[in-house]
Amino acid sequence: MAARDPGASVPVRAAVARQAVEWLVELQSGEAGDATRAAVQQWRAAHPEHERAWQHIAAVNARWRGAAVPSPLAHAVLLDTPAVPARPLPRRAAAKTVAALLCAGGGAWLAHQATPWREWRADARTGTGQRRTIVLADGSQVSLNSGSAVDVRFSAGERRLRLVSGDILVSTARDRAARPFIVATAEGELRPLGTRFAVRQHAGSSRVDVFEGAVAIRPRDAGQAPPRVLQAGQQARFSAAAVADTRPADGDSVAWADGMLVASGMRLADFLAELGRHRHGRLGCDAAVADLRVSGSYPLADTGRILDTLRATLPVEIHFITRYWVSVRPARR
Template identity: 45%
Template sequence: MGTSVSTRFSHSIDPKVLDQAAEWLMQLNASHVSDEDRRACARWQQASPEHARAWARAELLMNKLGGLPAELAMPVLDRPAQLDRAGRRKAVAKLAGLLAALPAAWLGWRLFDRQQWSADQRTAIGERREIRLADGTHVILNTASAMDVSYDAQRRLIRLRCGEIMIETATDTAAVRRPFYVETAEGRMEALGTRFSVRQEEGRTQLAVFESAVRIAPRKMPPSGFRIIQAGQKTGFSASAIEAEQISARDDEAWAHGMLLADRMRLAEFAAELGRYRSGVLHCDPAVADLLISGTFPLDDPERVLSMLVSTYPVSAVQRFSGYWVTLIPRA
């Protein structure tokens, strides 16, 4: 049986070695590469098993570069010799960060890229956007989100491809009232005159209701398996099951106001949430994963939030690859 990509590249590699691999990848794809450059790279690969593993990742990424966004592929492949020092360093940092995160970063990037750029409405990482639909419904798209809007004579429909949205439905102006639906990969929700948020996660949809109610109908459950979630409640569901309701809190809608509210939130969870609003990788060392965080933090400035963490809690933020990869560790 063959070895999967995730198995072959599951072991961590020293970030300094990945940085070197990224440098070599750029060098070998420069227009002025020489045979001596290639021999030097081969010697570097043979110098240690870790070098060889890093280069295996580089080759995997190289085989897939044709599908990378142009802003990364162009600096890396087309004219690296013409980049100034800062520009080259930035390109190497992004490339090294991708090597560090393979295969998850690659798969996530491709999935997000494919889902986002063909959508009717979308936001970039760290962006929030407010739109008003034809019937007056107000929608806020959170960071890295994409959705399609489909209105016809029978129904009003939003398909959430990825990310998170906040919806405040308007009274339908059509002669015959049309139901308002939101669809995700896991199923369909019907708004019962309401304000609510929907978040698409991997294999799971998260719903929080702030006004009125929402009816959930998972894709693989019978019609009788629907459930109505009332204002002040939240839940998650898969294609075949609905979780027990919980009480929603202010932090469930704080993102719509540009804030991250933490009330004794584990640092690991805090880092995962903050990481949605910044480019790159934000990692939490297991030694500080259970540190409890409280406070109100501005989502529009993730780097400021990291500074606030470091100044308030016994942690340090170690940056690699020009800040693309940040690890929260215990303060020395």
């Protein structure tokens, strides 16, 4: 009897699907120890959605056992046993293998989860804790935050950048051929006018902060309505249908480009959500301390030190189940 995909009819959030793949790649990298394997098991047990994402990969692999699947991948997916290959599969190659298997599996589940697999295939991407800057053919610069991905498509008529996930900081260059520069997100398109700006892809919306020049926003489903133009110092979110009210641009939101996380009265839960983008595994926040406020500038090069600082300055304790499974909760009296 053919293996049945237990999660095929139940949607899984893109972020959870992405985590499942990251854990899988970590397991088969040849560097995973007992702590990593225990963290994977804890992640799977933490929520039924996690297990559905994991089981989908196992089901697809079971259907394709006849394909040339690297043995460490098969072991990691199906048996949850330590993979000890003679030559560990490089993580980039492993990611492509996983993406290929999932695409081969097809079905409704994958249709709902297209974003994670597009990330692995993007022209430029960053993993957890990575940041990079690329220079495009026209001289424009694009900085990618942790866990971000973009596709680049230059043609004779336009310069197009598609933000697949995460957030980017863009400084556009003048084009000799006067081609328009376009940044596409899931909700619409942006046309910068000689500018420096940031774009972040959220679930169901995009956010733009303009620091120099101006940016025209055209939501995907706005029809013939004129675009909304943001000037330097302005910020706005937009959905596929409309642009929200303009607010002041947040310069602190792009401190990551300088390797920093800057907070000014930020909720602890929101601060940890941002910090969690820069470290592997799960970083949780107990509801009892979620509304504590955090201020300061924190170097992202050492996320463990940031947690130590929180413990020293707030009434919280940092609870480590493993190195990859951390929660912040009220300090014991």
